[in-house]
Amino acid sequence: MTKRFSSTRPVVQRMRGVGALPKIAAVIVGGIVLLIALIGATSGFDKTAGGEIAVVRNGGPFDNNRIRQVLPPGSGLTWIGLYSSMHRYPAQQRLYTITADQQRGARLDADVVRTPSSDGVDMGIEGTLYFSLNLDPETIKAFDEKFGTRGFRDREGGLLYAWEGYDGWSAFLDSVFRPVIDNNLRIQINNFRCSALVSSCALLQNSGQARPAGLPATVTTDGQQNNTNIAKVQQAVNDSLPRELHDTLGGDFFVDIRFNLVRITLPQAVQDAVNKAQAAYAAVSEAQAKVIQAQAEADANKKRQEGYNACPACAQIDMIKSLPAGVTTYAPGAGVAIPAG
Secondary structure, eight states: OHHHHHHHHHHHHHHHHHHHHHHHHHHHHHHHHHHHHHHHHHHTEEOOOTTEEEEEEOOSTTSOOOEEEEEOTTOOOEEOOTTOEEEEEEOSOEEEEEESOHHHHTSTTEEEOEEEOTTSOEEEEEEEEEEEEOOOHHHHHHHHHHHSSSEEEOTTSOEEETTSHHHHHHHHIIIIIHHHHHHHHHHHHTTSOHHHHOGGGGGSGGGOOOOOSSOOSOOOOOHHHHHHHHHHHHHHHHHHHHHHHHHHHTSOOEEEEEEEEEEEEOOHHHHHHHHHHHHHHHHHHHHHHHHHHHHHHHHHHHHHHHHHHHOHHHHHHHHHHTSOTTOOEEEEETTEEEEOO
16 A cells, blocks of 8 residues: 555656646747737837827738827827838928039939920029928828839939838939929020020020121120129029929928029039130230230331421430440440430
């Protein structure tokens, strides 16, 4: 009997150990589930920085992708739902720089814009466009529906969304915003001849101005009128661009639009021609100045000779005055010597 009882005790202990394994596994599984739940609950909170606004879209395997809410700039930590996505857009004033300099145009926020004048001269535009995204919640929702759900090609050929940081926003501007600006500038610049915007264009044959045969001595240009015309172009862009953006994009997605036209330049080949023409006019002016100077000297000599004819002694006196330093005796004829000093 003693052996029987002693032999059954280890069996009972072994059975108790086997029963403990499912409990340990249940605790481990429960901990994993709780950890996943905590991670999911934590990922359901988000916020925006001071310079951005966000459109929140539903997500997750069992949810739709519709717009859930809009987070204003500088929001606090907000519940946006599990697995929701944030489409972040700039809430600050933005700058869009356009330039005629190819090297500068390769920098951030700068693009090269060239458009012809009414007489066909390719004009380079230097300026900056200031604008802001409309932060009205309903407007920003409509903007996200139209432009936040499609990709745009960047300059390297990649596909980006407008809410994917700086590169994504730039890709959107290049694809949607930039063509509207180009078209508007083309219309406004085409209202003026080259010489009306850049005075040196008056030196060029293709400016359309009548020129006599040969090279004229001077060309009349009006720099003040050029500045006035550039101001007219700037004002015309500011008046028409907001309407064109609204009509093209389908809504008032941008506000506080202001374009500053810094200057208008000529293509390098045209500028080289202008420089040569200016050099030629300078040479003509120099030659004419020499002609005028020679004529004046001839007239002076004629008057001087008339005076000597009337006063021969005066001629001798002027000769003595013109003798170089160091000459002590002046002999105008044989047997005649006059001290020079």
